[in-house]
Amino acid sequence: MSITYKDIARKAGVSISTVSRVINQTDLHKVGKTTQKKVEKIVEKLDFTPNVIARSLVSRKTYNVAVAIKDLEDIINPYFNQVISGIAGVLERRGYFLQLVRTVSAKEKALSPYYLKAIQEKRVDGLILLSEEAKNKDVIELFAKKVPVILVNRTIPNITAPSVLIDNEGGLYDATKELIELKHKRIVFLAGSFDFQLDKQRLKGYKKALKEANISYDKSLIIEGAFNFNQSATALGGLLKKKVKFSAIVASDDVMALACINLLNERGYKVPEDISVIGFNDMLLLPLASSLSSMKLPLVELGRKAATMLLSIINNDPIKEMEVIFKPELIKRNSIGINKKK
Amino acid sequence: MSITYKDIARKAGVSISTVSRVINQTDLHKVGKTTQKKVEKIVEKLDFTPNVIARSLVSRKTYNVAVAIKDLEDIINPYFNQVISGIAGVLERRGYFLQLVRTVSAKEKALSPYYLKAIQEKRVDGLILLSEEAKNKDVIELFAKKVPVILVNRTIPNITAPSVLIDNEGGLYDATKELIELKHKRIVFLAGSFDFQLDKQRLKGYKKALKEANISYDKSLIIEGAFNFNQSATALGGLLKKKVKFSAIVASDDVMALACINLLNERGYKVPEDISVIGFNDMLLLPLASSLSSMKLPLVELGRKAATMLLSIINNDPIKEMEVIFKPELIKRNSIGINKKK
DNA sequence: TTGATTATGGAAAACGTTTAACCTAAAAGG
DNA sequence: CCTTTTAGGTTAAACGTTTTCCATAATCAA
Numbered sequence: 001m002s003i004t005y006k007d008i009a010r011k012a013g014v015s016i017s018t019v020s021r022v023i024n025q026t027d028l029h030k031v032g033k034t035t036q037k038k039v040e041k042i043v044e045k046l047d048f049t050p051n052v053i054a055r056s057l058v059s060r061k062t063y064n065v066a067v068a069i070k071d072l073e074d075i076i077n078p079y080f081n082q083v084i085s086g087i088a089g090v091l092e093r094r095g096y097f098l099q100l101v102r103t104v105s106a107k108e109k110a111l112s113p114y115y116l117k118a119i120q121e122k123r124v125d126g127l128i129l130l131s132e133e134a135k136n137k138d139v140i141e142l143f144a145k146k147v148p149v150i151l152v153n154r155t156i157p158n159i160t161a162p163s164v165l166i167d168n169e170g171g172l173y174d175a176t177k178e179l180i181e182l183k184h185k186r187i188v189f190l191a192g193s194f195d196f197q198l199d200k201q202r203l204k205g206y207k208k209a210l211k212e213a214n215i216s217y218d219k220s221l222i223i224e225g226a227f228n229f230n231q232s233a234t235a236l237g238g239l240l241k242k243k244v245k246f247s248a249i250v251a252s253d254d255v256m257a258l259a260c261i262n263l264l265n266e267r268g269y270k271v272p273e274d275i276s277v278i279g280f281n282d283m284l285l286l287p288l289a290s291s292l293s294s295m296k297l298p299l300v301e302l303g304r305k306a307a308t309m310l311l312s313i314i315n316n317d318p319i320k321e322m323e324v325i326f327k328p329e330l331i332k333r334n335s336i337g338i339n340k341k342k
Numbered sequence: 343m344s345i346t347y348k349d350i351a352r353k354a355g356v357s358i359s360t361v362s363r364v365i366n367q368t369d370l371h372k373v374g375k376t377t378q379k380k381v382e383k384i385v386e387k388l389d390f391t392p393n394v395i396a397r398s399l400v401s402r403k404t405y406n407v408a409v410a411i412k413d414l415e416d417i418i419n420p421y422f423n424q425v426i427s428g429i430a431g432v433l434e435r436r437g438y439f440l441q442l443v444r445t446v447s448a449k450e451k452a453l454s455p456y457y458l459k460a461i462q463e464k465r466v467d468g469l470i471l472l473s474e475e476a477k478n479k480d481v482i483e484l485f486a487k488k489v490p491v492i493l494v495n496r497t498i499p500n501i502t503a504p505s506v507l508i509d510n511e512g513g514l515y516d517a518t519k520e521l522i523e524l525k526h527k528r529i530v531f532l533a534g535s536f537d538f539q540l541d542k543q544r545l546k547g548y549k550k551a552l553k554e555a556n557i558s559y560d561k562s563l564i565i566e567g568a569f570n571f572n573q574s575a576t577a578l579g580g581l582l583k584k585k586v587k588f589s590a591i592v593a594s595d596d597v598m599a600l601a602c603i604n605l606l607n608e609r610g611y612k613v614p615e616d617i618s619v620i621g622f623n624d625m626l627l628l629p630l631a632s633s634l635s636s637m638k639l640p641l642v643e644l645g646r647k648a649a650t651m652l653l654s655i656i657n658n659d660p661i662k663e664m665e666v667i668f669k670p671e672l673i674k675r676n677s678i679g680i681n682k683k684k
Numbered sequence: 685t686t687g688a689t690t691a692t693g694g695a696a697a698a699c700g701t702t703t704a705a706c707c708t709a710a711a712a713g714g
Numbered sequence: 715c716c717t718t719t720t721a722g723g724t725t726a727a728a729c730g731t732t733t734t735c736c737a738t739a740a741t742c743a744a
Contacts, residue, residue, distance in 0.1 A: 002464075004700055015724050020702060027703085032722055052463035053404065054700030056395045057729045064441075064465075088442065092456060097465065099406075100430065100440045114434060121394035122344075123406075123439065346730055357694045362732060369733085374692055396730030399699045 003048050011046075012039045019043075023050060065091055065310060066099045066124040068115040070131040077227065078283045079253065079299060080130055083152065086303025087128060094311055099124055103133040119147055126310045128152060132196050148313040150306045154197055162313060164306045164324050168198050171295045171328035173205035175250045175278045178330055180213045183339040184248040184276060190235060190260065192227035192252045199224075199252055206250070220244055225256045232259035240267060247275060247339045254279035254294055261292070261335065272337035282331050291334030302326055345390050354381045365392060407433055407652060408441045408466040410457040412473040419569065420625045421595065421641060422472055425494065428645020429470060436653055441466055445475040461489055468652045470494060474538050490655040492648045496539055504655060506648045506666050510540050513637045513670035515547035517592045517620045520672055522555045525681040526590040526618060532577060532602065534569035534594045541566075541594055548592070562586055567598045574601035582609060589617060589681045596621035596636055603634070603677065614679035624673050633676035644668055 005019045012019065014035060021027045022039040031039075042048075056062045067087055069080055084098075091098050101115040116138060118124050126148035129139065136156050142149050143161060151163035172189070179187050189206050191199040203222065210217055223239060225232030232251065236259070239246070251257035257279030261271050269275050282296035305324055312319045347361045354361070356377060363369045364381040373381075384390075398404045409429055411422055426440075433440050443457040458480060460466050468490035471481065478498050484491050485503060493505035514531070521529050531548045533541040545564065552559055565581060567574030574593065578601070581588070593599035599621030603613050611617050624638035647666055654661045 006700080016701085017703075017724065018722090024702085029720095030722060035722080049459075049462035051700055052465055053395055053398045054729090055702080057393075057399055057700080057731090058702045060729080062395065088444075092444065097456070097460065098442045100442050102430075102434065114439070117391075118439065120391035123394055348730080358731085359694065359696095359733080360692090363693095366732080371690095372692060377692080393730055396699090397732080399701090399730080400732045402699080 002051075003046055004051070008039065008042055008046070008048060011042050014039065060122075061314075062123060062125050063095055064097045064099055064124045065307070065314075066101045066115060066118045066127045068101050068103050068127060068129050068131055068134065070103050070133040078255070079281055082283070082299035083130060083303035083306070086300035086305075087307040088303075089300075090304050090307035090311070096125075096311070103129075103131045126150070126314045128306050128310055129154065132198070148310055150310045150313075152302070152306050160322055162309055162319065162322050164302055164309065165326070166198070166297060166302075167325050167327045168201035169205035169208070171205060171280065172202035172250060173209045174328070174330050175280075175295055176206050176209035177212075178332075179248045179250065179276060179278065179336065180209060180215065182248075182276060182336060185215050185339070186218070186221060186246040186248070188221045188223065188236075188239065188246045188249040190223050190225050190232060190249055190251040190256055192256070193224050202252060221246060225251070225253075225259065227253050227256065229255050229259040232256040233263045236260050236263050247341055248277070248336070249275060250278045250280075252280050254281050254283045254292060256280075257292055257294070257335075272335050273340075276336040276339070278330070278336060280328070293333045293335045294331050295328035296331045297326055297328050344393075345388055346393070350381065350384055350388070350390060353384050356381060402464075403656075404465060404467050405437055406439045406441055406466045407649070407656075408443045408457060408460045408469045410443050410445050410469060410471050410473055410476065412445050412475040420597070421623055424625070424641035425472060425645035425648070428642035428647075429649040430645075431642075432646050432649035432653070438467075438653070445471075445473045468492070468656045470648050470652055471496065474540070490652055492652045492655075494644070494648050502664055504651055504661065504664050506644055506651065507668070508540070508639060508644075509667050509669045510543035511547035511550070513547060513622065514544035514592060515551045516670070516672050517622075517637055518548050518551035519554075520674075521590045521592065521618060521620065521678065522551060522557065524590075524618060524678060527557050527681070528560070528563060528588040528590075530563045530565065530578075530581065530588045530591040532565050532567050532574060532591055532593040532598055534598070535566050544594060563588060567593070567595075567601065569595050569598065571597050571601045574598040575605045578602050578605050589683055590619070590678070591617060592620045592622075594622050596623050596625045596634060598622075599634055599636070599677075614677050615682075618678040618681070620672075620678060622670065635675045635677045636673050637670035638673045639668055639670050 005016045008019045009016045012035075018031055018035060019039055021031050022036050023043065028036065052063070067084060088098050099118060101118050103113050103115050105113045112120065115127065115129075115134065119127060119142065127142070128150045130152050132154050139149065139151070139156055140159065143159070149161070151161050153164070153166045155161070155163060155165070176187060189203065191202065194200060194203070207217055221244065223235040225235045232255070236249070249257070249260050251260060257277050260277055264271055264275055271277055277292065279292050279294035281299065282294035309319060309324070347358045350361045351358045360373055360377060361381055363373050364378050365385065370378070394405070409426060430440050441460060443460050445455050445457050447455045454462065457469065457471075457476065461469060461484065469484070470492045472494050474496050481491065481493070481498055482501065485501070491503070493503050495506070495508045497503070497505060497507065518529060531545065533544065536542060536545070549559055563586065565577040567577045574597070578591070591599070591602050593602060599619050602619055606613055606617055613619055619634065621634050621636035623641065624636035625641075651661060651666070
């Protein structure tokens, strides 16, 4: 059916090994110039591409990398989008392919989640884990099996793993501190979900900033918005309904911050005159929020870094640092101002 | 290094063929009940998963499907997101993996674009083409080579290919007609780009509606916004600057429509009092535009359909229809109203 | 009892590569 | 002139499966 080395070899009147050497440019000293040209011409003419499957079988390399997100709806999230975009760029430049896998199984009680399946079946050379859903136990097992894995914005207790991290604690500390400096005392932290490390770490930073300013921690100011617009609006709506007092909000994501601004406007509050708002990620993709202050993160760059590290590990290149930490940087725009109340 | 059939066979004291038969549940009449149990127990205990590469080599199936988008930034676009989400769901349920590939090559003059490379190297069993970038010539060649390919929202001249299409002409016809019924006469069509079939088709529908109403076609009302927020705002801004008169806008995408509403508000126009706006896709992901009227498309469903068709072709199942067409449906919300001017 | 059938299983080729080991003729070295 | 080296190859094993074909023992019908 399709062309193989055998065909090329026959047409060129040489052996299969010679064809392999010409195609891979290896051991070329074992091939005469004229033979080489002859083979190259035929490869060219037939537009031949070696079968990567057969190649993988012997080389044990697939040139395939899995990128794991929790659920496929997650690719809708601009955060993952940008990271994946960065990953993909590096992979392509280095000749690798990108396989998108999920960490949750399909409802029908699949045996193992897809991201594990991809590795068990040896479909991929490595894995970039963008999701926190993957169980610690499973991830530890992967490390034990020497599977190249990069963790993104997630750690495993007591283990130093190759990872690209975000200084979540520092980020929320900086954001909170800025608001405190603007005389805010009752600051809402709209987290995504405390099921995630990321928000636990951020809460730490929030508390730290409060403590330093001798502001007491009020649990009722902490709410969860599931990283999406609607649930964030609902959460904030709940707070308003309960008449909880506050003059500022830090959100764990720009979309969530946007939901706040939107709801506040609807309810007659002005941002930043009445309420200050700071987002996270600085995604800039919603020009509607062109005045949103945010903790900026170079997400595309972060993806690039993760991919580069993974490829280093896959190719046994020396790796400079096991953990790379990106520090969010506060971008001040028009959504924050001095607290004038009281 | 890793476990193979050989190991299982040795431990079970049976042949490799027997192991294969048990694992694949094929030719089970050739395996005794007790032998089967014995093998199964060992497979279970060792947590063995067959090497999919070796398997692919002989079966000529990779259980891998490529989904091609133009550029990786495209996954940021909610349109692709939803379609891919639909595709991924079906693939996973049927045991297939999803490979994300681009139709444009990396800048460094790569030989062939990645989506072609994936096929040439036999990495994938089929391809879903979400991008119009892929050249007709290349796509035709794929069909000639009997590669399973599904086209999404794109056709190839003179060829009936398996495809999932959108009734673009009908969609814009309906939108325009609605506005005409609301007494609008000068209607802006904010297209993405006329490099694309999709917008050419939509323009056709737009013109058709005008013609039926005896409204003359004014080319200056046709602008392009590159399917993104900023360029759409710029395009509309240009129109305003030139003082072109209009009372309604149909945009080729919700984000673009949003850009219009945003700019109009900034410039002091009210929607829908002064200007009516209709979007396309009805993505609903920007609750900020909760009142945006839009031509709704079941994008996730569309992705599902594409994946289902592809798998049918891959597995030589009879395929019901070569072309499935999704008709956009006008969802009326608060962004349109009767034209009161003149 | 004999021949046919059935149940159970193994051996080996094949898939398309890579690569280690081997071969030969010519060139070089002494 | 003989030996060694080098250039330019070839052969064949290996990678981990699937699958066709063959083998044997037990069972069955007559």
